[in-house]
Amino acid sequence: MLLLIPLFPLVGFVINASVGRRLTKSISGGLACAAMIASFAVSALLVSQILGHEAAPLEFTLFEWMASGTLRVPFTLRLDHLSAVMILVITGIGSLIHIYSTGYMHEESDSEYARYFSYLNLFASFMLVLVLGGNFPVMFVGWEGVGLCSYLLIGFWFRKQSAADAGKKAFVVNRIGDFGFVLGMLLIFATFGTLDFQLVAAAADSRAIEHGAIGVITAATLLLFLGATGKSAQIPLYVWLPDAMEGPTPVSALIHAATMVTAGVYMIGRNAVLFSHAPITLSIVAAIGVATALMAGTIGLVQNDIKRVLAYSTVSQLGYMFLAMGVGAYAAGIFHLYTHAFFKALLFLGSGAVIHALAGEQDLRNMGGLKKYLPVTYWTFLIGALAIAGVPLLSGFFSKDEILFKTFTSTNPYRLLLWGIGMVTSLLTATYMFRLVFLAFHGERRSAAHHDSHGHGHGHAPHEAPPSMAIPLIVLAIGSVLAGYVGVPHALGGSNRIEQFLEPSFAVTEARGRLEAGGGVQSTDAAGVVRPVAVQDSHSADAGESTHDNTSTELMLMALSSGVAIAGIGIAAFFWLRNRAAVNAMTARFRGPYTVLLHKYYVDELYDAAVVQPIKLLSTGGLWKGADAGLIDGAVNGVGQTVRSTSNVLRRVQTGSIRTYAASLFLGVVLILGWYLLKFR
Amino acid sequence: MVPLNYYLALSGVLFAIGTAGVFLRRNLITVLLSIEIMLNAVNLTFVAVGRYRGSVDGQIITFFVMTVAAAEAAVGLALIIALFRHRETLSPDAFTALKW
Numbered sequence A: 001m002l003l004l005i006p007l008f009p010l011v012g013f014v015i016n017a018s019v020g021r022r023l024t025k026s027i028s029g030g031l032a033c034a035a036m037i038a039s040f041a042v043s044a045l046l047v048s049q050i051l052g053h054e055a056a057p058l059e060f061t062l063f064e065w066m067a068s069g070t071l072r073v074p075f076t077l078r079l080d081h082l083s084a085v086m087i088l089v090i091t092g093i094g095s096l097i098h099i100y101s102t103g104y105m106h107e108e109s110d111s112e113y114a115r116y117f118s119y120l121n122l123f124a125s126f127m128l129v130l131v132l133g134g135n136f137p138v139m140f141v142g143w144e145g146v147g148l149c150s151y152l153l154i155g156f157w158f159r160k161q162s163a164a165d166a167g168k169k170a171f172v173v174n175r176i177g178d179f180g181f182v183l184g185m186l187l188i189f190a191t192f193g194t195l196d197f198q199l200v201a202a203a204a205d206s207r208a209i210e211h212g213a214i215g216v217i218t219a220a221t222l223l224l225f226l227g228a229t230g231k232s233a234q235i236p237l238y239v240w241l242p243d244a245m246e247g248p249t250p251v252s253a254l255i256h257a258a259t260m261v262t263a264g265v266y267m268i269g270r271n272a273v274l275f276s277h278a279p280i281t282l283s284i285v286a287a288i289g290v291a292t293a294l295m296a297g298t299i300g301l302v303q304n305d306i307k308r309v310l311a312y313s314t315v316s317q318l319g320y321m322f323l324a325m326g327v328g329a330y331a332a333g334i335f336h337l338y339t340h341a342f343f344k345a346l347l348f349l350g351s352g353a354v355i356h357a358l359a360g361e362q363d364l365r366n367m368g369g370l371k372k373y374l375p376v377t378y379w380t381f382l383i384g385a386l387a388i389a390g391v392p393l394l395s396g397f398f399s400k401d402e403i404l405f406k407t408f409t410s411t412n413p414y415r416l417l418l419w420g421i422g423m424v425t426s427l428l429t430a431t432y433m434f435r436l437v438f439l440a441f442h443g444e445r446r447s448a449a450h451h452d453s454h455g456h457g458h459g460h461a462p463h464e465a466p467p468s469m470a471i472p473l474i475v476l477a478i479g480s481v482l483a484g485y486v487g488v489p490h491a492l493g494g495s496n497r498i499e500q501f502l503e504p505s506f507a508v509t510e511a512r513g514r515l516e517a518g519g520g521v522q523s524t525d526a527a528g529v530v531r532p533v534a535v536q537d538s539h540s541a542d543a544g545e546s547t548h549d550n551t552s553t554e555l556m557l558m559a560l561s562s563g564v565a566i567a568g569i570g571i572a573a574f575f576w577l578r579n580r581a582a583v584n585a586m587t588a589r590f591r592g593p594y595t596v597l598l599h600k601y602y603v604d605e606l607y608d609a610a611v612v613q614p615i616k617l618l619s620t621g622g623l624w625k626g627a628d629a630g631l632i633d634g635a636v637n638g639v640g641q642t643v644r645s646t647s648n649v650l651r652r653v654q655t656g657s658i659r660t661y662a663a664s665l666f667l668g669v670v671l672i673l674g675w676y677l678l679k680f681r
Numbered sequence B: 001m002v003p004l005n006y007y008l009a010l011s012g013v014l015f016a017i018g019t020a021g022v023f024l025r026r027n028l029i030t031v032l033l034s035i036e037i038m039l040n041a042v043n044l045t046f047v048a049v050g051r052y053r054g055s056v057d058g059q060i061i062t063f064f065v066m067t068v069a070a071a072e073a074a075v076g077l078a079l080i081i082a083l084f085r086h087r088e089t090l091s092p093d094a095f096t097a098l099k100w
Helices: A004-022 A023-049 A079-104 A110-132 A136-154 A161-192 A197-205 A216-231 A241-244 A247-260 A261-272 A272-277 A279-300 A306-326 A329-358 A375-389 A395-408 A415-441 A468-488 A497-506 A510-517 A537-542 A544-578 A580-589 A591-598 A600-653 A658-679 B004-024 B028-053 B058-085
Strands: A058-068 A071-079
Touching: A004 A023, A004 A110, A023 A079, A023 A110, A023 B004, A058 A136, A058 A580, A071 A110, A071 A136, A071 A329, A079 A110, A079 A247, A079 A261, A079 A329, A079 A468, A079 A497, A110 A136, A110 A247, A110 A261, A136 A161, A136 A216, A136 A241, A136 A247, A161 A197, A161 A216, A161 A241, A161 B058, A197 A272, A197 A375, A197 B058, A216 A261, A216 A272, A216 A279, A241 A306, A247 A261, A247 A306, A261 A272, A261 A306, A261 A497, A272 A279, A272 A497, A272 A658, A279 A306, A279 A415, A279 A537, A279 A600, A306 A329, A306 A415, A329 A375, A329 A395, A329 A468, A375 A395, A375 A415, A375 A544, A395 A415, A395 A468, A395 A544, A415 A544, A468 A497, A544 A580, A580 A591, A591 A600, A658 B004, B004 B028, B028 B058
Parallel strands: none
Antiparallel strands: A058 A071
16 A cells, blocks of 8 residues: 555656657646545545554565665655655645646647656655655665656756756755765664664664764764755755756746755654754754755845745745754654645745746746736735745744744754744745735736837736646645644644654654664563653643743744734835835945845855866866876877887788798797707707 | 618608798799698608508508698699689799788
């Protein structure tokens, strides 16, 4: 059963990739959607079997993949509570995005259409393997697979130079992170002798927490985190994600917002026990997360491409998730991942509808006043923007507040700084999202009349999205409102069900732990009972006395962040709705900072100068002209030259005269015979 | 009875004559004849040594050499005829096309 989840999309991929170009659009698109919906149905069915808090994970081993010495890697799929959340997000939101794509990509030719859907199906399949993988190598299969599909889909319109470059950039940057991931994986195997997530967790748990010392767990987790920064677009490897917007918009929604980029967050959650034993790594994760959140948020404030704003917003929200992971609030991070998938997918699909309506226009400066042309898009987009801004009672509010609260109450020595930056970012989020809303949908329509002289698209009223695109928008909008209600905090009278649900995934499973440590673990719990590790210091909030204090703190923080969200919207309204002149005044007054932000802190330029150009120089001057043309070609050609010149002399021996041959034969015989005669006389 | 050394000396002389003929004569037919003389010099050695040791091996191998010599003469003459038709000459120095 478990195998069916990734198998359905894989079958869809095989069919669309092999015979897709002969199928009509409705068949190839329908097939891809059906595969995703079937996968979603199986996922929902299986998840319903493990809903209970004590339920054991479902496991399925397909075959023994690698067996060499002590290395045993079975191809195991494992469904526990954490992967349950992930597969529901992937198949559920994935299905909606597939349906949306049938409308969005409709202008492509039949073969391109099939190619698109085959990639999309392949991506879903790999993503499901990633989250269902029961050990590091199986996860890595998915990890690399989604990277490949990301590359293929970013460069889907590969005839466009910028798209091909963006795909390449994503691929290369991800390789750097994957290198760290592989090294981390090897270090874990060398240390613990196993690669199974549960066994690694059990083995790590029997070691002391590495307070203030860089031990082997710290090293391994740092390497894994490097992998996460690549896949999940964090400092220093975030630069590929904004460029990835060259791909089709539904791809941005599925891969570069809802699912693939959250793989790093998921990976840390999956190895929660391991990371909890390395406080230094956790501090670094939190610091990187919050720094990324702030940096991306500030960049998002001034970008003019609708998709780029959303891309930086994604980077920023991923930073939030890493902040949560870094302060040990794993459940809060996954909760934000889950709500973010809804509203960010919604926002991307909404922006896709806008782009579709304007025949490819992505520049915010050429939009405006779209509210009356695109009512469905407008209202759903508005809900998404409200959710991400953290307006009370929408999904983003619950998850973001959970993270900020957990940060505030964490044991990190810099918790107040982390929390403060988180709040600032929250303000920025609300501001740039509503800047987007006001610029795109409100005010006067600013079509690009001056460079639209050939009349194409000019004068036409933008057309509302077709039903295949509108329905996913509406479903996602409903999801963006309701998704948060699985995690209503205690302070608001809820029970934070998602946190309780996820808890077992972040703990060591006793039965397996004892099996591995051979009785070394001193627990006397009954087999199969799950013992949560003391990961979350703030977790004591649930227990007795401090509840009251924490509740009031939490309520206060909530009020504060709601205020911040509304203030952010207010700022956006003031600048971009009421008083557009003030924006110009501001940019003129802060010309320097504005230029820096507009150029994304010159990070791309910096990387280009510091990494790309030296490598190019080394490759051209050293490796190509020096090593390849000089050494290798020189050696090969040199051997040839030597043989030629020697042969030129030696071939004179072959005169063609029989007499010479006979003479040399005779001379040889005489010499040999003579030598023998003298020797054996 | 003639001692063995006389036979060996005679065959050595014959072989030297044959060798000289192969290298010095300018006619392919004569060269072929010279080769026959060399072969027969060897035959003589075989027969003489066989007789000296009292075995028939020398005579048996001589038959083989004669058979091969006959075949060689047939092939060699055929080649010579073909070469002559081609070049109107029988000098071995005329046929040096097969070189570098």
